[in-house]
Amino acid sequence: MALEKAVIHNLDTNEDVGVLFNPKEYIIEKRTPWKEQEIQGLDSPAVEFTLGERKRLSMELFFDTSEEKSDVRAFTDKIEELMLVNADQHRPPLLLFTWGNLQFRCVLEDLVQRFTMFLNDGTPVRAILKVLFKEYSSAASQIKEKPRHSSDHTKRIILQEGESLSSLSAREYEDPAQWRVIADANGIDDPMNVEVGTPLRLPPLY
Structure with a gap:
């Protein structure tokens, strides 16, 4: 045919x-x-x-x-x-x-x-x-x-009182387990010891 x-x-x-x-x-x-x-x-x-x-x-x-x-x-x-x-x-x-x-x-x-x-x-x-x-x-x-799971651009924020990398991850990425992405982007070794007022980069997820 x-x-x-x-x-x-x-x-x-x-x-x-x-x-x-x-x-x-x-x-x-x-x-x-x-x-x-x-x-x-x-x-x-x-x-x-x-x-x-x-x-x-x-x-x-x-x-x-x-x-x-x-x-x-x-x-x-x-x-x-x-x-x-x-x-x-x-x-x-x-x-x-x-x-x-x-x-x-x-x-x-x-x-x-x-x-x-x-x-x-x-x-x-x-x-x-x-x-x-x-x-x-x-x-x-x-x-x-292809819905995006985060912003297409890197965000920059200041860590506020009561916030943690996990809570930021839950808010920005809808997944608290993505805190490692934030930690890696900011060179943070101890995610439990980040001072209030620390500037953070929130990179996009792909």
């Missing part, structure tokens, strides 16, 4: 943009950069996670209308339109690339068109499009899918 045809679905207009031929392959990339912190006296810099990068889906799409002797741009222009600003949304459209069990919610961020065959009058009848889709996911949907 032949593999079903790849489709680019415009989520804004609910329209499908088909490809003439399925790609021979596709590449999915994901990077998670860490920021280096220069701290004097260490053999190597400390690192801190700041912000993840979106997944990238790249491939080449092949279009050929040489048998029909028609302009291949009737198909390639539809791909290019996926990068143009929508007058109602004030942005290019949101897309869903579907091929078999691959479902990739994205935007088309990069397009390179190469025309390789022409009729005698110069009409292009064959083209190879190099496309790069980048993952699209709103902040609300990301938080809903």
